[in-house]
Amino acid sequence: MSTYELVTPLKVEDVKKLSVGDVVYISGIVYTARDEAHAHILELDEAGEKLPIDLEGAAIYHCGPLMVQENDQWKAVASGPTTSARMAKMTPKLLEKHNVRALIGKGGMQGVTEALKDRCVYLAYTGGCAALAAGSIKKVRSVHWPQLGMPEAVWELEVERFGPLVVGIDAHGNDLFEKVREQALKAFCQLR
Amino acid sequence: MTVRITYEDAAIATVEVIREAETCLPYDVVYAIENAYNREVSEIAKAQLAAILKNIEISKKQLIPMCQDTGIMVFFVEIGRSLIIDFDLEGAIIEGVRRATMQVPLRPNAVSPLSRKNSGDNTGAGLPDINYSFVEGNKLSITVAPKGAGSENMSSLRMLNPTETSKIKEFVLETVLKAGGMPCPPIVVGVGIGGSFDKAARLAKQALLVEMDNMDAFELELLNDINKLGIGTMGMGGSITALAVHVKQAHCHTASLPVAVNIQCWANRHATVVLGGKA
Secondary structure, three states, rough: OOEEEEEEOOHHHHHOOOOOOEEEEEEEEEEEEOOHHHHHHHHHHHHHOOOOOOOOOOOOEEEOOEEEEEEEEEEEEEEEOOOOOHOOOOHHHHHHHOOEEEEEEOOOOOOOOHOOOOOEEEEEEOOHHHHHHHEEEEEEEEEEEHHHHHOEEEEEEEEEEEEEEEEEEOOOOEEEHHHHHHHHHHHHHHHH | OOOOOHHHHHHHHHHHHHHHHHHHHOHHHHHHHHHHHOOOOHHHHHHHHHHHHHHHHHHHOOOOOOOOOEEEEEEEEEEEOEEOOOOOOHHHHHHHHHHHHHOOOOOOOOOOOOOEEEEEOOEEEOOOEEEEEEEOEEEEHHHHHHOHHHHHOEEEEEOOOOHHHHHHHHHHOOOOOHOOOOOOOEEEEEEEEEOOHHHHHHHHHHHHHHHHHHOOOHHHHHHHHHHOOOOOHHHOOOOEEEEEEEEEEEOOOOOOEEEEEEEEEEOOOOOOEEEEOOO
C-alpha cells in the first residue's frame, strides 16, 4: 500500500499507477454529482449538447453537500460522500463519452470494473465524515443546475489534499469491495 | 399545579434538540466506536474508524452537522398525563424543523415522492414523522432521531411464516450481507419482531434508540454472527461490521410473523429534550 498526492486535471498515467488499497489525496477541482446530475449529463450527451463543466481529467464526487450562502459566496458546511451504488448503472455510459479519471464516493460500485479499466479509478472516502471533508474544501467555485436542489446540483469545489481516499477499484480490474462481498457471502452460507 | 408549556417553548426546544442530535453523538455510541477502533485489526478499517472519530470531534466542537445527510426528522414525543397542551404541538414541532433547517443548518432533504420536488424546509405531507405516546407525570419529552437515506435504503421487512422463527437470524444476516458497505458500517441494527406489517418496522426503528451495550443473549448472538461476515468499516473488510443489535417484540396475529430490520449507520444520531416537570 502506497500513498499518492494527485492534482487535477488527472492524467491517465496518474490513475494507472494506483492499486486497490493505496491511499490518495487529491488537490484541485472536484465536481459533485449524484443521481439527478448523472441523469442530466447523460440527457445532454444524448441530445448532443455541450456541458457547462469540463470533465476532461476530472474527479467526480458522489456527494450532496450541505451549503450555506454568505455574502453571495457559497460555503460547504458538511460534504461527505453518498452511496455510490446508486450511480453504478449510469457510470459506464458517462465514461464512454468523458475522460473522467476518478470517481469518489462510498460503499463501492458493482458492475463498473470493466468500464474503469485502463482509464479511471474508484476512490472511497469515509462515509459520514462530512465535517472532516468540509475542512479540505478551500472554495466553492460555482454551482451548476441549482434547480435540481441543493443535494442534486453540481458543485464545483476547490479542494486541498482531499482525503485520505482509499483506492477501492483500480484501473486494472481489481475491486476491494467485491473481494469483501465474496468473503461475506461465503461466511453467510456457513452461518445461515 | 399544572405546568404550562407554550407553542414557542416547544418550537425552540425542537430546534435545540435537532441541533444536539446533528452535532453531538450520544456518549454510548461514541464509546462503541472507540471500542471498535481499539479492537479492529484491519489497517484500512482502523484508518476509517480514526477518520470517523476525528469527524465526531470536529462536529461537536464546531457545532456543525457530522454528516451532510442530516436526514429526515423522526420524532418520538412523550406527553405526561397531567400536562395541559392547549396549543398546536404538532405545528410547533413542524415550525421547529423549519427553523432548524435555517439555523443548524440542515440540508433540505424532503421531496415529493413522485415529482421529486424539494420543499426546501424538510417538511411536507407526513414529514416530519411524529409519534406520540402518553406517560405518567407532567413532562413533555421530545426525542428526535434524524435518519439518513444511505442506511435507511438498506432496511428490509419480511412476513415470515409463523413456524419460521429459526429463519429470523438468517433474514437479519441476509439484510446486512446485501447492504455490504453501502449503509456506512459499522452499523447499528434494529430488529422488530411481531406486531403487524407496519408495527414491526416502527419497533425496529425504536430499537435503534436503546442504549448501545444493553444487549441480551439473542442480540449478542446476532451481533457476533453479523461480525463474522467480515464486511468491516465502509465495506472494505474488517472484524467489526456492527456495533450493536437491538430487538423489540410485540404480540402478533397467530398466522403472522412480521420481521423488520432497520439499518442505521455509525452516526446513530438521537437526542432528547424535556420540558415542564416543575410543579
